[in-house]
Amino acid sequence: MSAAAGDGGRGGGGRGEGVDGVGGGIVKVGVAGRVARALPIPAGAGLARWVLARNLLAFRHGWVTLVSGFAEPVFYLFSLGVGIGALVHTVHTDGGSEVPYAVFVAPALLASSAMNGAIMDSTFNVFFKLRHAKLYDSMLATPIGPRDIAVGEIGWAVLRGALYSAAFLVVALLAGMVTSWWALLALPAAVLIGLAFAAIGMFATTYMTSWQHFDYITLAIQPMFLFSATFFPLSTYPEGIRWLVQATPLYHGVTLERGLMLGEVSSALAGHTAYLVVLGVIGALGAARRIERLLLT
Amino acid sequence: MSVALASILRVSSVEPDQSARGSAAAGDAASVCGVAAAGGVAPAGGDVLVSARGLTKTFGGFTAVDGIDVAVRRGEAFGFLGPNGAGKSSTMRMIAGVSPATSGELRVFGQDPASHGPAIRARLGNCPQADMLDEELTVQENLWIYGRYFGLTKAQTRERATELLEFAQLTDRRADKVEPLSGGMKRRLTIARSLINNPELLLLDEPTTGLDPQARHILWDRLFRLKRQGVTLIITTHYMDEAEQLCDRLVVMDRGRIAAEGSPRDLIARYSTREVVELRFDTDDHADHVDAVQGLVGASRVELLPDRLLVYTDDGDATSADLHARGVVPLSTLVRRSTLEDVFLHLTGRTLVD
Ligand SMILES: Nc1ncnc2c1ncn2[C@@H]1O[C@H](COP(=O)(O)OP(=O)(O)OP(=O)(O)O)[C@@H](O)[C@H]1O
Ligand SMILES: [Mg+2]
Numbered sequence: 001m002s003a004a005a006g007d008g009g010r011g012g013g014g015r016g017e018g019v020d021g022v023g024g025g026i027v028k029v030g031v032a033g034r035v036a037r038a039l040p041i042p043a044g045a046g047l048a049r050w051v052l053a054r055n056l057l058a059f060r061h062g063w064v065t066l067v068s069g070f071a072e073p074v075f076y077l078f079s080l081g082v083g084i085g086a087l088v089h090t091v092h093t094d095g096g097s098e099v100p101y102a103v104f105v106a107p108a109l110l111a112s113s114a115m116n117g118a119i120m121d122s123t124f125n126v127f128f129k130l131r132h133a134k135l136y137d138s139m140l141a142t143p144i145g146p147r148d149i150a151v152g153e154i155g156w157a158v159l160r161g162a163l164y165s166a167a168f169l170v171v172a173l174l175a176g177m178v179t180s181w182w183a184l185l186a187l188p189a190a191v192l193i194g195l196a197f198a199a200i201g202m203f204a205t206t207y208m209t210s211w212q213h214f215d216y217i218t219l220a221i222q223p224m225f226l227f228s229a230t231f232f233p234l235s236t237y238p239e240g241i242r243w244l245v246q247a248t249p250l251y252h253g254v255t256l257e258r259g260l261m262l263g264e265v266s267s268a269l270a271g272h273t274a275y276l277v278v279l280g281v282i283g284a285l286g287a288a289r290r291i292e293r294l295l296l297t
Numbered sequence: 298m299s300v301a302l303a304s305i306l307r308v309s310s311v312e313p314d315q316s317a318r319g320s321a322a323a324g325d326a327a328s329v330c331g332v333a334a335a336g337g338v339a340p341a342g343g344d345v346l347v348s349a350r351g352l353t354k355t356f357g358g359f360t361a362v363d364g365i366d367v368a369v370r371r372g373e374a375f376g377f378l379g380p381n382g383a384g385k386s387s388t389m390r391m392i393a394g395v396s397p398a399t400s401g402e403l404r405v406f407g408q409d410p411a412s413h414g415p416a417i418r419a420r421l422g423n424c425p426q427a428d429m430l431d432e433e434l435t436v437q438e439n440l441w442i443y444g445r446y447f448g449l450t451k452a453q454t455r456e457r458a459t460e461l462l463e464f465a466q467l468t469d470r471r472a473d474k475v476e477p478l479s480g481g482m483k484r485r486l487t488i489a490r491s492l493i494n495n496p497e498l499l500l501l502d503e504p505t506t507g508l509d510p511q512a513r514h515i516l517w518d519r520l521f522r523l524k525r526q527g528v529t530l531i532i533t534t535h536y537m538d539e540a541e542q543l544c545d546r547l548v549v550m551d552r553g554r555i556a557a558e559g560s561p562r563d564l565i566a567r568y569s570t571r572e573v574v575e576l577r578f579d580t581d582d583h584a585d586h587v588d589a590v591q592g593l594v595g596a597s598r599v600e601l602l603p604d605r606l607l608v609y610t611d612d613g614d615a616t617s618a619d620l621h622a623r624g625v626v627p628l629s630t631l632v633r634r635s636t637l638e639d640v641f642l643h644l645t646g647r648t649l650v651d
Contacts, residue, residue, distance in 0.1 A: 050445045057442055058433040061474075138429040140395055142446035142494075143415040296395055297356070 047144045051152020052159070069120075069160065070167045073113035077172065080231070081105050094233045094255075095264030099179070106177040107257035108230040110168055110186060111193050114161050115221070115250055118194040121157035122201035123217055127208055129153075130294070137295055146296070150288035154198045154280075161194030162187065172261075180263025189260055189273075193253040196276040199283025200249070206290035224250045249279055344371040346498050346529050347392055351401035354387045354553075361387040363553035364401060371497075374520075374530040376540045376547030378637065380645050383550040385533040386426050389502045392531065393423045405498070419447060422496030426503050426533075428487045430475045437462065437471040440490055447494040457493055464519060465489035466512075480507045488516065498529045505539060517542055537637035549644050556644040561637055568643050569635040570597055572613035574620075576606045576627040586625075594619040600642055609639070 081102030091104040129135040136149050166187055172178055204217065228250035229237075237245055245251050252272040259269050347369040354362040362384040369375045377385040390396035391403060394410035394417045403410060405417045431439050437458055444454030462468045465485040475483065484507050491499065501520075505513045520543060524530055534540050540547055541561045548558045557564055574596075578586045583606055590599055590608055595615045600607040610616040613632030620630070 047446065047448070050442070053445060054431070054434075054442045057438055058431070061433065133432060134427070134429040135431060137395075137425075138431070138443075139446060141393060141418065141423040141425065142443070143419045143448065144446050145415060296397060 047148040048151035048155060051139065051144065051149055052156050055152075055156040069117050069164045072116070073109050073164065073168050074171050076109050076113075077102070077106060077168070077175070077177075080109070081175075081177065091233060092235070093258065093262065093264065094229070094235055095259065095262065095266075097262065097264065099262060102175070103177050103179060103262070104233075104258075105231060106172045107186070107261040108228075108254045110165060110172070110190055110261070111250065111253035111257045112225050112230060113168060114165050114190040114193040115197045115225075115253060117161040117164050118157045118196075118198035119201045119217065119221060121160060122153065122198040123205045123208075123214065126153055126202050126205045127211075127214075130206065130291070131209070136291060140295055146288040146292040147284075149291055150199075150202065150284050153202055154195065154284055154287070157198035157201075158191055158194045161198070162191050165190035165194070178261055180261060182260045182263045182265055186257055186260045189253075189256050192273065192276050192280070193256075196249055196253070196279040196283070199280045199287065201283070203283040203286040203290065206287055206294060224248050228254050230254055249276065252276055345369070345404075346371050346406060347531070348404045349388075349392075349401065350403075352388070352391065352398055352403050353400045354384070354391060354396070355399045360553055362391070365548075365550075365553075365555050367548065367555070369529065369531060371529050372524070372527055374524055374532065374543050374545050376544035377531070377533040377550055378535075378537070378540050378547055378641060379533075379550035379556075380641075382552075383645075384553040385550055386502055388550075389500050389531070389533060390425075393421065393425075393500050394418045395423070419494065420497050422491035422494065422499040424488050424491040424499070424501045424504055426506075428483045430483055430486060430490070432474070432476045435472055435474055436467055436478070436486060439475060439486060440493055443490050444493045449494065454493070457495070461489040461492055464492070466515070481509060481512055484508055485512065485516070492523075496528065498531070499523065501530065501532045503533055503535065505534070505536065513539070537641060541637050549641060551645045557640070564637065564640045565635050567640075569639040570609040571611050571635060572609075572616075573633055573635055573639060574608040574610060574613050574616050575629075575631040575633065576608065576620075577604065577629045578606070579628045586627075589623070589625050590620065593623075598643075607639070607642075609635070 085101035085105075088101040090098050091101055092098050093104060139149060140146070169178070169183070169186060169190075173183075201217070208214070227237075227245060228248050229245060230250070234242060234245060234251075252275045256269055256272040256276070259265055259272075345368050347367065349365060349367045351364045351366065352362060353360065353364050365384075365388065367375075367388075377383075377388060379385050387396065391398050391410070392405055394405065394414040397411055406420060408417055410417055431442065434442065440458035440461055441451075441454050444457060445451075449457070462471050465482075465488065467482060467486060467489070470478065470482065475486065478486070484504070488501070488504055491501075504520075505516055508516060517539070520530060520532075530543070532540075532543055534543075544561060546558070546560050547564070549556045549564070557568060559567065576586075576590065580586060583604070584601055586606060587599060587601055590596075590606060593608060593610070593616045595612040596608045596610040598609040600609070608616055617630050617632060620627075
């Protein structure tokens with residue numbers, strides 16, 4: 001449990017962090033320490049795991065939400081995949097193949113549920129902790145810094161999202177909607193989608209000052225859910241607005257998942273991945289910076 | 298992370314209950330002679346833990362802390378006294394490393410909070426004015442997770458939490474959620490939580506606000522014990538008796554500046570008289586009676602409060618006898634010693650008549 005990459009320092013703001021002067025103590029570097037060091041924790045966020053651990057502790061008192069987070073995409077899968085699938089039968093994908101509608105829509109639902117789960121956690125929950133519970137204020141009185149908080153909260157949203165995604169994948173597999181071994185990568189891809197949306201969601205939340213502002217989130221998420229080549233291929237959209245669809249982050253998530261689950265793998269998937277990674281990094285850095293601005297006054 | 302861990306391991310490798318860190322002797326000496334130990338009393342004597350020079354904090358165009366100079370030595374109990382809005386909490390937050398100074402120089406443990414924030418925070422305990430407990434967790438979970446934020450191991454945290462639950466008299470409520478606890482219980486838990494990392498320096502912003510008298514006295518006792526163990530205390534309070542009881546040295550703050558500094562006894566000697574005669578009249582406005590009590594024997598000053606008059610004097614009995622001789626008959630007369638309350642009244646300019 002010893003030191004990770006960073007110094008637990010406050011990120012952002014361009015403030016130099018020093019650790020000299022108190023390093024003389026006894027530090028046990030055991031196996032756990034080496035494992036911790038191997039974790040991909042960004043610099044200055046070595047204490048993020050305790051933010052995550054805190055959420056796990058609080059979550060034990062409210063595990064019911066886990067059930068609802070899992071149930072929603074599965075309901076969608078059966079109502080849309082099976083219900084509409086009975087009418088539509090097959091779809092020509094943008095990748096050029098023809099697949100049953102349920103197989104077409106399952107990857108999109110996986111991507112959307114990863115998005116929804118991440119957004120829920122990183123907006124509503126973060127807003128409550130930031131503005132009402134003053135949780136981050138009390139964390140910042142310890143060696144924990146804004147980057148630890150940003151990474152910890154985003155990590156928590158990603159972790160929860162990964163659970164839902166894994167469960168969803170199992171259901172889709174059992175229902176015969178998975179057709180390629182590439183689908184093994186669908187879970188990491190869902191984690192990446194969760195990461196990108198959690199980070200951006202948290203960043204956006206730091207600008208909100210009242211619950212009314214959540215209407216803007218709904219306003220952004222709902223059309224994206226419906227029109228990111230989720231329920232029909234990009235080729236069915238009018239030429240003039242395809243670029244708009246392609247600009248949305250969910251489009252990149254959906255296309256990535258669809259490529260993997262249908263086995264239509266091309267170099268374009270690297271581009272979608274890069275888009276999501278960049279979004280995640282911008283969101284995480286921005287969230288940390290904003291928390292520093294807001295709370296360390 | 299490594300910083301937190303290093304200092305915590307170093308601290309807790311000592312017997313936790315004693316939590317002596319080579320300065321216990323200095324602490325003892327300080328609490329006995331009332332003023333912080335100067336060099337020579339103990340190896341760490343005279344070691345300055347907090348020093349501020351020209352420390353300033355502005356919010357927008359408003360200056361909350363206006364260039365103060367402060368030095369707090371190891372083992373000392375240091376107080377900030379002042380009316381609402383004086384800048385006490387703003388100062389405490391800067392020392393705690395959760396609020397950057399606008400200008401001036403600040404050193405905590407010899408380091409600059411702007412560049413060594415995590416290292417400093419690992420070594421201090423911070424009990425802010427507002428509780429900010431984790432209301433989604435239980436009482437003991439609050440302590441457990443807080444210990445983890447400091448990088449303590451699970452075993453260290455559990456052990457420390459058990460002690461602190463006793464300290465805060467919350468052992469029988471340990472498995473309850475925090476939210477329904479009474480205000481005083483939450484306050485006690487906040488104080489206990491600030492001790493989880495065995496801090497060398499404990500910052501207490503109005504620690505006893507909201508506590509009943511019994512809980513206050515118990516807390517004072519606990520704070521004395523911490524001090525004897527060598528923990529340096531910085532306290533803000535509105536309670537003058539608390540400041541007199543707890544603080545070796547204090548500053549009176551007013552509108553962001555330091556109005557006076559010294560030991561409680563010093564300050565009383567400097568800014569007040571030996572005794573005070575408190576007079577209550579059967580009247581709507583005590584101002585009507587100010588003229589009648591001017592120039593009494595031994596008296597040097599009259600203060601007008603909404604509900605009474607205070608006559609500052611070197612000899613309370615002589616003053617009240619003179620009052621009697623004049624034929625002035627108040628509803629009640631009380632002769633008492635001067636306290637910090639009087640110093641405060643005098644210094645913060647809240648007096649209407651001098
Ligand atoms: N974050 C902030 N933004 C703007 N103004 C602030 C902020 N924090 C404090 N102030 C202002 O600074 C001044 C000093 O406040 P501070 O909280 O330090 O006073 P205090 O001495 O602790 O008072 P009290 O006894 O009421 O706790 C006040 O006028 C307050 O309004
Ligand atoms: Mg205050």
